[in-house]
Amino acid sequence: MAERRDWDQMGAASGLLATVMFVIAFIMFMSTDPTGDTPYPSIENAQTVNDFFSQNPNQIRLQVLFTTLGIALFLWFLGSLWRVLSEAEGQSARGSVIALVGAGAGSVLMLVGLALTYSVLLTTSPAQANAAPALFTCSAVLFALGGGVLSLFFFAVGKVILHTGAMSRWLGWLALLTAVLSVLAFTSPFWLSGVLNPATGALGLWTWWTAFVVWLLLASLVLTFREYRRPEEPAKSGPVPTRPTTEGAGA
Template identity: 30%
Template sequence: MDARANYEPSDGQTAGPVRPDGVTGRPDRWTAAAGLVFTALVVASIFTPEVPSGDSPAEDIAAQLAAEGTGHRLSLLLGLIADIAFLVFLAGLWSRLRRWEGQAGMFAALVLTAGTAVGALMLVSGGLHLVLIQYASGGQSDPAVLPALAVLNQWVGAAILPPSIAMFLGAAVAILTTRALPRWLGWVAAATALLQLIALAGVFQTTIEGVVGIAAFVGFLLFMVWVLATSVVLLIRPGRQPNGP
């Protein structure tokens, strides 16, 4: 099989050889492993209890957290490990894109900075979830703070959208201009950024429904599909790097 399949050189570059056991091959495999772990943990967390809605009465939130305490702790643990895996995946993805775009590459840097913001907000959301669990299980006398914490957790989740859009925009441009990864991954990243941009309009709505709701759901699915597909590509074709002109 031609080692250059699915990888077209950008201007002034030619596709370099695959080095699966070389300096760049191992980090690509670690990146792929981290992406696969992240995807698996996010899917697993779907089957755990959700954080109660901030619209619920404080007593109902406390009762739900207490009744499903084990499930919430498991959800929190899976989420925190997934956050670590995402940061490892992000670092490896940035390394791959920077090899092709160059050390001063703007779009590889955008992926790193915006992705770091996404990871930081994920950790903040996990911290708020932990506070909710600890507050409810501690038998606090005043549960009135629980709805505020739940609403804050929801808005932290919404705040992930802007840096996520920037991250996928950077990935799309970097991939399409350098061919560091197959071009179709660049187009999927662009579609994900567009759908998340539409979903961003949901911050002005009390309930997310209609086109905005569909965009938010499909955008989340594409986020996960893109990470999974990128991980598989890096696992199958690790170590690819450009040659000079």
């Protein structure tokens, strides 16, 4: 039981590590001076992506790396969260399953988007350089769609928390708010520029992404404190073996 308790505590705390990864990735992004003379491209001016990436190759690589690590740690945290929610729901655990599927599908889409972003940095020929704007556009759209799919995760988590009391109710309401903001990511592929574009938009990217990271931080803190305060389960003991008796032998 002690080993399971250790794994539960590490899983709960992995959300905190994921938040750290996301913060470092944001610092790397800001170090590229995204609003400078050569700004980070929106979908409308994706043709400038080669210039921007060539000026900041290492920062972009680190941004992709730390964001990828953060998503991987989020999936580890998801295992601990799913256990808490499914135990609170009981045998059906429908909401917990929807949350698990939504988080997994959203994470896969975001990881594919990050892979396409990284592939822009690997251009070694004029033909590949010509394809960079299309790859950049695809990466932004896939990342946004991943955020949209995460709305299923947040709606389900909020529903389970509010109906079962599995965690603090305020965390459930915050999950529902994050779900509404994540739905905006579904609209971002239709916008080339402005606040809803998926590459640089305030509503198309930054609002739902910030809400996701903040919720993850708070949920991980709550779950980590809960796991450390949970009393350790006593070890299960099997039945005491009995020695065969010889009374009555030969009777």
